[in-house]
Amino acid sequence: MSFPRQHARTRRFTLGVPRSFVIAPGGERVLFLRAAGPEDPITSLWELDLGTGSERRVLDAAELGADDADLSAEERARRERARELAGGITAYATDRDVQLVATSVGGRLHTVDLRTGAVVAHPTAGPAFDPRLSPDGRRITYVSDDALHLVELVAGPGSPGVTRPLVVESGVAWGRAEFIAAEEMGRGRGHWWGADGDHIAVCRVDEFDVAAWHLGDPGTPGTPPPTIRYPAAGTADADVRLAVLSTEGGRRIDVDWDRDRFPYLARVSWGDGPFTLQVQSRDQRSARVLTVDPATGRTTCVRELDDEAWIELVPGSPTWAGSRLVTVEDVATHGVDGSRALLLDGDVVSPPGLQVRSVVHADETSVTVTASDVDPTQVHVWRWTSDGTWDPVTEHDPGVHAATASASVQVTSSAGLDRPTLHVTVSWSVDGGATQQHELASLAAVPSLTPRVELLELGPRRLRAALLRPSGDDGTTPLPVLLDPYGGPHAQRVLQAGGAFLTSQWFADQGFAVLVVDGRGTPGRGPAFERAVQGDLATPVLDDQLDALAAAAEHEPRLDLSRVAVRGWSFGGYLAALAVQRRPDAIRAAIAGAPVTDWHLYDTHYTERYLGHPDASPEAYEVSSLVDADGRLLGAVEPAVGSPPPELLLIHGLADDNVVAAHAVRLSAALLAAGRRHRFVPLSGVTHVAGQEDVAERLLQLQAAFLHEVLATGGG
Numbered sequence: 001m002s003f004p005r006q007h008a009r010t011r012r013f014t015l016g017v018p019r020s021f022v023i024a025p026g027g028e029r030v031l032f033l034r035a036a037g038p039e040d041p042i043t044s045l046w047e048l049d050l051g052t053g054s055e056r057r058v059l060d061a062a063e064l065g066a067d068d069a070d071l072s073a074e075e076r077a078r079r080e081r082a083r084e085l086a087g088g089i090t091a092y093a094t095d096r097d098v099q100l101v102a103t104s105v106g107g108r109l110h111t112v113d114l115r116t117g118a119v120v121a122h123p124t125a126g127p128a129f130d131p132r133l134s135p136d137g138r139r140i141t142y143v144s145d146d147a148l149h150l151v152e153l154v155a156g157p158g159s160p161g162v163t164r165p166l167v168v169e170s171g172v173a174w175g176r177a178e179f180i181a182a183e184e185m186g187r188g189r190g191h192w193w194g195a196d197g198d199h200i201a202v203c204r205v206d207e208f209d210v211a212a213w214h215l216g217d218p219g220t221p222g223t224p225p226p227t228i229r230y231p232a233a234g235t236a237d238a239d240v241r242l243a244v245l246s247t248e249g250g251r252r253i254d255v256d257w258d259r260d261r262f263p264y265l266a267r268v269s270w271g272d273g274p275f276t277l278q279v280q281s282r283d284q285r286s287a288r289v290l291t292v293d294p295a296t297g298r299t300t301c302v303r304e305l306d307d308e309a310w311i312e313l314v315p316g317s318p319t320w321a322g323s324r325l326v327t328v329e330d331v332a333t334h335g336v337d338g339s340r341a342l343l344l345d346g347d348v349v350s351p352p353g354l355q356v357r358s359v360v361h362a363d364e365t366s367v368t369v370t371a372s373d374v375d376p377t378q379v380h381v382w383r384w385t386s387d388g389t390w391d392p393v394t395e396h397d398p399g400v401h402a403a404t405a406s407a408s409v410q411v412t413s414s415a416g417l418d419r420p421t422l423h424v425t426v427s428w429s430v431d432g433g434a435t436q437q438h439e440l441a442s443l444a445a446v447p448s449l450t451p452r453v454e455l456l457e458l459g460p461r462r463l464r465a466a467l468l469r470p471s472g473d474d475g476t477t478p479l480p481v482l483l484d485p486y487g488g489p490h491a492q493r494v495l496q497a498g499g500a501f502l503t504s505q506w507f508a509d510q511g512f513a514v515l516v517v518d519g520r521g522t523p524g525r526g527p528a529f530e531r532a533v534q535g536d537l538a539t540p541v542l543d544d545q546l547d548a549l550a551a552a553a554e555h556e557p558r559l560d561l562s563r564v565a566v567r568g569w570s571f572g573g574y575l576a577a578l579a580v581q582r583r584p585d586a587i588r589a590a591i592a593g594a595p596v597t598d599w600h601l602y603d604t605h606y607t608e609r610y611l612g613h614p615d616a617s618p619e620a621y622e623v624s625s626l627v628d629a630d631g632r633l634l635g636a637v638e639p640a641v642g643s644p645p646p647e648l649l650l651i652h653g654l655a656d657d658n659v660v661a662a663h664a665v666r667l668s669a670a671l672l673a674a675g676r677r678h679r680f681v682p683l684s685g686v687t688h689v690a691g692q693e694d695v696a697e698r699l700l701q702l703q704a705a706f707l708h709e710v711l712a713t714g715g716g
Helices: 003-009 073-081 179-185 498-508 527-533 539-555 571-582 604-611 618-624 662-673 693-711
Strands: 019-023 029-035 042-049 054-059 100-105 108-113 119-121 129-133 139-144 147-152 162-167 191-193 199-206 212-214 227-229 239-246 252-254 264-269 276-280 286-292 299-306 319-321 324-331 339-344 355-362 366-372 380-385 390-392 400-405 409-416 419-428 436-440 453-458 463-468 479-483 513-518 559-569 589-593 647-653 679-683
Touching: 003 498, 003 693, 019 400, 019 409, 029 409, 054 100, 054 108, 073 129, 073 179, 100 129, 108 139, 129 191, 139 191, 162 199, 179 264, 179 604, 199 264, 239 264, 299 324, 319 355, 324 355, 339 366, 355 400, 366 400, 380 400, 409 498, 419 498, 453 498, 453 539, 463 498, 463 539, 479 539, 479 693, 498 513, 498 693, 513 539, 527 539, 539 559, 539 571, 559 571, 559 693, 571 589, 571 647, 589 693, 604 618, 647 662, 647 693, 662 679, 679 693
Parallel strands: 339 355, 479 513, 479 559, 559 589, 589 647, 647 679
Antiparallel strands: 019 029, 029 042, 042 054, 100 108, 108 119, 129 139, 139 147, 147 162, 191 199, 199 239, 212 227, 239 252, 264 276, 276 286, 286 299, 319 324, 324 339, 355 366, 366 380, 380 390, 400 409, 409 419, 419 436, 453 463, 463 513
């Protein structure tokens, strides 16, 4: 099987990998999702018994009649925001004791009682989205048609129960996250149970003032175009509020905070700890951590956060370690380049230079995080204990690690340059005894190629880079160069994880030297490095790619700088189009997939974080965009006289609701008007993920053929 086909059929080698872990409170069991094989797109629910080491499937999605053809609009949007590539059971919720599980499969609500194995289908008002169990397991909430509904399990967990609407309001959504919360803030849900199981905090989302955009697809002219509410930079956001609802009598208490100053509801947590919010200003330079009195809706500020650039939202923060508030904040004076530091009650407890990526778990005696230390290409699990010590838990295993943890159990997903797929290990101790381990079985495919990665630090900024050469490289042949970046905020490509370089190696095996570079703006190197793109998303990121290219050519003289191309998707697609337009002296060709081309057309929360409001900072949008609203190219440079014109291949899914296809269409029109060569491949029915098997396979082949043609390489 060819690599493009294997890559597509295995959903980028994710099928069969254990994920989405929940640890039982007693530490005796772990739930997780896993497909039954490397090419099985249907994910089911599994349980690991730590006492016996046995893994059993407790809910088979195929037996429930998993069918993604009739998913609700809310569920399709959730999967798109989560970049979900599989089907079946892709999310689930449990009660406090992890004895009862609720999930929606094909829009149908099911529960499974883990004590008896009984599976029950529950009546619903329509396709059920995001079901949530009350902590005591007596009730289930779910969203259907933008209304929040309640299922009362009046006869116990094994009964179908009785469903009724909890809150319905015409033209307003209750119980789900708005677009930018799910896409940009990392908040994918819109309702949270209180510990008593009688009250629930619910988001009220009014999108009346948000612009309506229509995603028409010429490939299906008989289908009415779907309409989305999209808050583009400088335009109105959704009006998001929070209320506490009583399941008995339906009493509603509105949560009160200064929404005029802090309109963004970034975090909500409620359960056994304090009812806590993190709210953020529109310019994202101020945020507040608030606690809520659920009986009155009054809020109390427990932490003020202010930053001249922006407040970074970090997964797992804020939370509580017993009675102490845990936050992750950028501290410019902590370390040479500043630190993304761990704070308890406002005091920094992490060492200088440690860049915290997420908070995994917190209790009275310890806090577990993922973080990078001196090497941004590695992410390790670290544990702080109340005596002030730090333990780099995974330091013995170079690579990239993520974790789910409780006080006694840790599930660690690990990647390394020597292994192309994730390994998942469960570690625990009984009564403080020796640590025991169990490796969860991975059913993922073994890739048909092995990345040959050389990690480099290039140029005066010591840009982290990876250089990949063809597998059959003879060490003497000059090599055309393919830059393969993402290059923008919130994502790294240069990590010690073999799976991150599989596609890059395949392109290398087509006869290229592939160079992957993380420039300014990418995470892991401290606040100053990330903030270098404030007010200009174009110049620093492009300069860093070309500076790294020059330094790599000094390291490997066989790089043919007369034949350089760049490819990328999303921000990487923007960077590719940017490079070929503004530096035709250095870049011969570009492949721009789903690129942002006019930052006025991208969403408020992401764009304004880096460029500000377009009314206040029009120059930031002009320097960062490739085309303006009048269809004129911005910053485009003519190639030198006698030089061949650069080639650009534009690719965009017409169903993309994140970076809408208007970006590519407008750039194509501007290029045509300016007489500039380019090709445009519109993908009917394809979203930002481009996960369809046939599309994913053919896209790789299409890109390779384009590169061979325009760089006149031999191919392979």
